[in-house]
Amino acid sequence: MTTAGGSLASSPHSPTETSDSQAHPHSFSSSFASDRTSQLPRSQTLLPTIPVAAETATMTTSPRTILFVTGNANKLKEVRAILLSSTQHTENANPAATPSFSVESQDLDVPEVQGTTEEVAKAKCKAAAEIVGGPCITEDTALAFEALGGLPGPYIKYFLKAVGLEGLNNMLAGFPSKRATAICTFAYSAGPGTEPLIFEGRTEGKIVQARGPTHFGWDPVFEPDEGEGKTYAEMDGVAKNKISHRYRALDKLRKYLLE
Numbered sequence: 001m002t003t004a005g006g007s008l009a010s011s012p013h014s015p016t017e018t019s020d021s022q023a024h025p026h027s028f029s030s031s032f033a034s035d036r037t038s039q040l041p042r043s044q045t046l047l048p049t050i051p052v053a054a055e056t057a058t059m060t061t062s063p064r065t066i067l068f069v070t071g072n073a074n075k076l077k078e079v080r081a082i083l084l085s086s087t088q089h090t091e092n093a094n095p096a097a098t099p100s101f102s103v104e105s106q107d108l109d110v111p112e113v114q115g116t117t118e119e120v121a122k123a124k125c126k127a128a129a130e131i132v133g134g135p136c137i138t139e140d141t142a143l144a145f146e147a148l149g150g151l152p153g154p155y156i157k158y159f160l161k162a163v164g165l166e167g168l169n170n171m172l173a174g175f176p177s178k179r180a181t182a183i184c185t186f187a188y189s190a191g192p193g194t195e196p197l198i199f200e201g202r203t204e205g206k207i208v209q210a211r212g213p214t215h216f217g218w219d220p221v222f223e224p225d226e227g228e229g230k231t232y233a234e235m236d237g238v239a240k241n242k243i244s245h246r247y248r249a250l251d252k253l254r255k256y257l258l259e
């Protein structure tokens with residue numbers, strides 16, 4: 001895969017992409033950052049621990065590429081929109097100081113284990129990093145019903161497939177609480193053998209009868225508290241991306257990348 005920035009993350013099998021070092025802000029940033037180093041021998045790609053925002057501001061304005069392993073086109077679309085709007089916002093304030101990110105994706109069939117949202121997200125990212133042979137991010141989305149002690153949680157995809165939007169409502173029929181939390185968990189792996197880092201975002205709301213377009217998962221039955229009475233599906237993309245679980249998790253990841 002070739003990208004505008006030509007960064008390591010876009011060509012997973014390139015030897016310059018592989019890092020066995022433990023993830024921490026500076027090694028993470030360096031491993032993601034170096035458009036300049038992708039053509040160099042591995043020995044010359046091991047950058048000193050310089051914060052990437054400062055380094056990039058003086059050396060290049062090319063976007064850095066993140067490899068997002070996902071099979072979900074809606075997630076990818078939202079991630080790109082959120083990163084673009086936050087980058088534009090900060091770059092308007094100081095164009096030289098803040099680099100932007102571009103997102104490449106790879107659709108892999110990564111096994112998803114059972115467990116907590118964090119355990120599922122970490123295992124998924126570890127497996128993805130093994131397959132791509134380099135750094136990557138993954139994302140796992142959960143929808144936790146208060147009345148069901150947090151279920152379906154990370155298994156929402158399978159519940160939605162099995163019972164549909166109406167079924168999700170029916171599951172709560174006998175319970176007074178319709179409260180639910182949308183949880184997005186991004187995981188970042190610096191490469192095979194490293195422990196993924198977790199960035200979580202939550203949006204509180206309730207489960208309602210389906211309203212709005214049905215093109216993205218359970219959006220029509222989730223009414224966020226901050227949505228002014230609209231379901232996610234009834235909100236336009238910009239409004240959803242200001243309060244969504246995905247926005248909140250991605251904002252933490254973005255800030256980490258810029259440390």
Ligand SMILES: O=c1[nH]c(=O)c2ncn([C@@H]3O[C@H](COP(=O)(O)OP(=O)(O)OP(=O)(O)O)[C@@H](O)[C@H]3O)c2[nH]1
Nearest residue numbers: 069070071072139140141156157216217218219220
């Ligand atoms: O209405 C929605 N609004 C959202 O904002 C949202 N984000 C995810 N989802 C759905 O929830 C399940 C998560 O499962 P999931 O995290 O394993 O995703 P996935 O398998 O589709 O992709 P990936 O695992 O390859 O990244 C899947 O059914 C997704 O379609 C959403 N539905």
Ligand SMILES: [Mg+2]
Nearest residue numbers: 071112140157
């Ligand atoms: Mg999945």
